[in-house]
Every structure is written in C-alpha cells, then in structure tokens.
Amino acid sequence: MSQAKKSKQRKEFNVADLDRKARYVVLFLILSGVFWLLFGTLLALVASIKMHLPDWLGSAGWLTFGRVRPLHLNVMVYGWASLTGAGVSLWMLSRLLKVPIPLRGYIIVAGAIWNIALLVGSIQILAGFSRGIEWLEFPVSTMVVIVLCVIIMARSVIVMVMTRSVKQLYVSVWYIIAAFVWFPLLGLVSSFPIFDTPTVQAGMNWWYAHNALGLWFTPIGLAAAYYFIPKVLGRPIYSYGLSLLGFWGLALFYNWNGFHHLIGSPLPTWFITISIAASVMMIIPVVVVAVNHHMTVVGSFSAVTYSPTLRFVVFAAMSYTFVSLQGSMQALRSVNEVIHFTHFVIAHAHIGMYAFVTMMLFGACYYILPRITLREWHSKKLIKWHFWLTAIGIIIYAGALQGIGIFQGFSMNDPDVPFTDTVTMTIPYLIARSVSGILMSAGHLIFVWLLIRMVFQPGEQPETPLIWEKIRKEFAL
Amino acid sequence: MSTGAVILVLSSLLIISGGLALFLWAFFNGQFDNIRKGSMLPFDDEEPAGKRTDQIFMDKEEGEAQERESSEKK
Numbered sequence: 001m002s003q004a005k006k007s008k009q010r011k012e013f014n015v016a017d018l019d020r021k022a023r024y025v026v027l028f029l030i031l032s033g034v035f036w037l038l039f040g041t042l043l044a045l046v047a048s049i050k051m052h053l054p055d056w057l058g059s060a061g062w063l064t065f066g067r068v069r070p071l072h073l074n075v076m077v078y079g080w081a082s083l084t085g086a087g088v089s090l091w092m093l094s095r096l097l098k099v100p101i102p103l104r105g106y107i108i109v110a111g112a113i114w115n116i117a118l119l120v121g122s123i124q125i126l127a128g129f130s131r132g133i134e135w136l137e138f139p140v141s142t143m144v145v146i147v148l149c150v151i152i153m154a155r156s157v158i159v160m161v162m163t164r165s166v167k168q169l170y171v172s173v174w175y176i177i178a179a180f181v182w183f184p185l186l187g188l189v190s191s192f193p194i195f196d197t198p199t200v201q202a203g204m205n206w207w208y209a210h211n212a213l214g215l216w217f218t219p220i221g222l223a224a225a226y227y228f229i230p231k232v233l234g235r236p237i238y239s240y241g242l243s244l245l246g247f248w249g250l251a252l253f254y255n256w257n258g259f260h261h262l263i264g265s266p267l268p269t270w271f272i273t274i275s276i277a278a279s280v281m282m283i284i285p286v287v288v289v290a291v292n293h294h295m296t297v298v299g300s301f302s303a304v305t306y307s308p309t310l311r312f313v314v315f316a317a318m319s320y321t322f323v324s325l326q327g328s329m330q331a332l333r334s335v336n337e338v339i340h341f342t343h344f345v346i347a348h349a350h351i352g353m354y355a356f357v358t359m360m361l362f363g364a365c366y367y368i369l370p371r372i373t374l375r376e377w378h379s380k381k382l383i384k385w386h387f388w389l390t391a392i393g394i395i396i397y398a399g400a401l402q403g404i405g406i407f408q409g410f411s412m413n414d415p416d417v418p419f420t421d422t423v424t425m426t427i428p429y430l431i432a433r434s435v436s437g438i439l440m441s442a443g444h445l446i447f448v449w450l451l452i453r454m455v456f457q458p459g460e461q462p463e464t465p466l467i468w469e470k471i472r473k474e475f476a477l
Numbered sequence: 478m479s480t481g482a483v484i485l486v487l488s489s490l491l492i493i494s495g496g497l498a499l500f501l502w503a504f505f506n507g508q509f510d511n512i513r514k515g516s517m518l519p520f521d522d523e524e525p526a527g528k529r530t531d532q533i534f535m536d537k538e539e540g541e542a543q544e545r546e547s548s549e550k551k
Contacts, residue, residue: 015523096518169508170518178499182492189488192481200481207485215492227519234528236516243516244509251496255489306532367531380534 012165013098021100022091023372025107027455029087030365032115034451036079039122041441043072048437052430062126070137071125077135077212078146079118081357083111085220086153088364089176091372092227093157096173097164103156110149117145133201135209140191147187154180171243172223178251179219186211199266203259210258213352218250218320221360222289225317228367229296232310233303238295242288249285253278260331263340279331282324290321308383312363315391319355323348338413343426344405347398354440355394362390362447369454378453386446393439400432 013021047069049056057063094101101107121142124130130137138146157180161173169177190208195201230237237243259267259275297304297314304310326348329335339345366383370376377383404426411422478486503509520526 098521166518167507168511168515168518169503170515172519174503178496181495185488185492189484192484194479194484195481197479197481200479200485203485204481207489211492230516230519230526231524232529232531234520234526234530236520236526240516241512244512248496248500251499252493255492303529303532306535307529308533309531377533384534 013100015095018094018098018100019091019371021104022094025101025104025111026087026091026368026372028108029083029090029111030369031451031455032111033080033082033084033087033361034448035115036075036083036118037444038448040072040075040080041444043068043075045434045437045441047072048430048434052427052434061128067126067128067130070130070134071122073135074125074138075118075122076353078121078138081217081353081361082146082150083114084361084365085217085357086111086150088224088361088368089179089220090153090156091368092172092223092364093160093176096166096170096227097160098166099160099163101156102159102163103152106152107156110152114146114149117142117149133205135212136190136205140193143187143191147184147191150180150187151184154184170226171237171240171247172227174244174247175219175223175226178247179216179223182211182215182219182255186215202262202265203267203271206258206261207255208258210261211255213349213357214250214254214257217353217357218254221316221320221357222246222250224360224364225289225293225313225320228309228313228363229293229317232307232313232367233296233300235296235300238292242292246285246288246292249282249288253281253285257282257327257331260336263331263333263336276331276333279328283328286321286324286328290317293317293321308377308387309363309367311387312359312366315387316356316358316360316363319351319359323351323356326351338409339405340409341412342405342408343401343429344409347401347405350394350401351398355398359390359394362386365447365451369451373454375454375457377450379450382446382450386443386450389439389443389446393436393443396436396439397433400429400436404429 046057046063047065050058050065050068054065061067090101090107118138121138124139124142125137129139131139136143157177161169161177186208190204195204226237226243256275256278259271260279263272263276265272293314304314330339330345330348366377408422408426411417411425412419517526524530
C-alpha cells in the first residue's frame, strides 16, 4: 500500500492534539536539560575564576580545576544540550510529520535513567574517576547508558517517520533522523575498549568530539533553524533545494573533520590531510545554509525585534556560519600552527556549543513551551534581558579569548619569548572571560526563573495575559 | 594499522555510506520530486504561510495597526 493511501487511513491530528500529547515528555526533557544547565553554569564560573585565581577553592580535591572543568563540559554536552535538544527534536518531528510522539512512557523512563547516569557520572568525575579524554570524561558506564537512552528515543523517531501523515520529509526531519542515527554510533564506537595506545586514543578522541558537535548538535540546531525561521516569519525557506544540498553536504563531508585537531601529532599524515580537505569542503554546505537563512530573513528583519524565538535563532544561525567558516580556516596547517594550544580554540568551541547550539535551544524553548503548557511567558522584559545578557556575554567571551589567543600563539612560536610570558599575558583576558561568564549566568538564571513561573506558577499570576492572547490569536484556540 | 584505527576508518566509511544509502532511498522514494512543495511542509491549514507567529514583543496597538495595513493592501 502506498504511503499516501496509508496516510489517508490514519487519524488526522491537529496542532493542539499533537502539542497536548507531546506536553509531558517534551517538558520533562527540557526541564531536565535546564537543571543541568544551571549546574553546568555554576561549574563553568568556578572553573573560569580558577584560571586567574588558581588557589581559590583549591584545598578540596573535588573542587580542583582538573575535575570541575571536565564536569562542566560533560554536564553541558550530555545534560543541557542533549536532553533539551532531544525534547526539541521530538516536538518538531511530531509537528512536521503530523503524528503524536510515540513511546512517550518509555522516553520519560529513558530520560529519568539518563539523568541518574549523569548524576552518577558527575560524582565519579568529582571523585577523580575521569577517563581523561576530552568530551568523554564520564566513565564508559555512563556513556553506554546515555547511548542506550538515545537509542530508545531514536526508536521513537523511526516510528514517527514510519507512521507519518505526510509523504515528503522536510529538511529538518532529515537532520533529526541523521542525528539520532549518528550519535549512538559515535557513542558506542568511542566506548569500545580498543583504543589502547595514546596515538589511536587521540585519534578516537577528536573523531568523536568533533563529530558529537557536528553530527549530533549541529543537525539538531540546523533542524531548529529550518523550522523556526519559516514558522515565525510565516514565509517558506528561500530555497528548499539548497537546504537539501546543505544536509547532504554535512552528511558526506563532516565526519572526517576531527583529525585536524591532531596536526603535528604522530598520526599518519594521510589521516590529517584528508581531514583538512574535508574541513575545507565543509565551506560548501555552510555557505549554502547561510545563504538560505539570510535570503529567508531578508526583507523581514523587523520580525526579529518582535519575536524572542527569532532573536535567538537568528543569532544562533549567524554564529553557525561564523564558527563553521572559522573552523575550516583553523584546519589549515599554517593557521593551526599558530592557534593550537591557545585560548583561541577554547573560544571557538564555545561559539559552536553556546552561540550556536545553546542560543538555538533557548529560541526553540521560547516557541515550544507556551504551546505545550498553554501558558504564557510572564515577562517580556526579562526575555529581552535574557537575550542581551547571553548574547553580549558570549561575544565578550569569544572576542577576548580569540583576540589574545592569536597573540598567545605567535608568542609561543617565538623562541625569544619565555613561556611564562605567554601565560601571564592572557590573565586580563581570562578575567574578561569570567565577567562574560557572570553575564551569561545571569541570563541563565532569568531563563530558569521564567521557566519556573511558567511551569510551576508560583506567586501571583498576571491579570492580563498579553502574550497568551497573542498565542491564542495565532492558533484561534 | 591498529584495530582502533581500522575501526575509526570503518566507522567513518559507515557514516558516509549510510548517508549515500539514505540519499538513494530518498531519490527513488520521490523525496526530491517536488522541491517547491518541500519548502511549504512546515505550514498547513491551521498554521498557514503568510502569517507570522511568536510576535510577542509587539504592542497590541502596533499589531492591530499592522494587521489593518496588511488587510488594506490585500
């Protein structure tokens, strides 16, 4: 039986039905993610301050930089971004395929187990039982549990695709399917106990870490951009053909990119050279995505002023273009020999994970949560504060660290400059990093407060639900 | 090459070949037959194209003025 006939036989769901069925599972995943965002933010502040005040909180072993910093990274990656990203993805799929999220009970149980695994993994890292591999510091047991939970969610994704009420798949659906297939593969391969020599382990490390960003978070982020930009503007994407080209470009070129982190290492030269070539090839899908997003928004830029979602999403989409093109340049040997081992790379990673992924997830939350809770955001002013604090925070962060990173790199390559000078010259910029961290943290606290007011409704409720009125008008509820 | 390196290379090839297989499935399944229709997939009768959403920072008066303006244009 053809897909079209099957679709006709299936029950048609309206938007309100889909959102009602998605409510608890999506809310659970987003709230879990936001809990880890708060915890990760606290760890980030501690780690950042320790960079210029190394003795601060130095007496307790579990609060040393070597434990706090890796935990910050892992909590943000597998807690905040992954859990929230999964919730956002499932909601978008339900809307785009016009079917309710299946296996909702299983997903909530999987989410709960995922949270427990994060908690256990966090205790283990703080106790000093880290794997010592960047992005993979959680013990293998935690990683395997997380992968199994993603597989359960991937099953839900596949069921939605198989039982969909539409024939053609939108580009966001392609990205989400790919993300839920790629991440379990990455997680399982990286957990095999076969990467036993330092060189091969380093290769696996950067194959995994770079692909976790590019094949898990990037597809989710771009899926959100391709969904929310047209939805908010009420205007279809500029070129659907280009969007598909961008997706298939990512699928074909990205996964070999990570080895450019190992330029100058004992890894075979052909590994590195293929990685550099693949990194440069990524310019094609990145430019395609950038042109497509820009041409969709152009002429309607005023909408950014009025929509919290669009503010965050457009900022994130611009950051994606910036960080990706920067990544392609960083992969070149001549550039890499300057910036490697400097703060430039740290800032680059934060532009990817924060300015792109996190801002995109904030934007998605502002759109999704009123629709699944049927409640309004309590303060427009606080949403604006959230945006500006986080946007200015990450801009200061990236500007300070990338600026000094270049000078640090040139100084490290200069045999006449003592190594200690290359460290002390960064201190004012590390203080700027902490200041930017305070700004971003304040933004996160505002977001959490808005979320608590919306979901748990403490205190007095506003008498005039202005925002709710807007939503009601949009959907004629 | 060590087992680990071989596994990394094979996994990378698996990702690429999986992508190619998906592309072939999409092509023969007719996913690229109507590119123009594809861009309209986020919209439907309940949430049609041409209607902005999420404009929550807009004042009530400003929104009503814009609505009047657009209906006059139509």
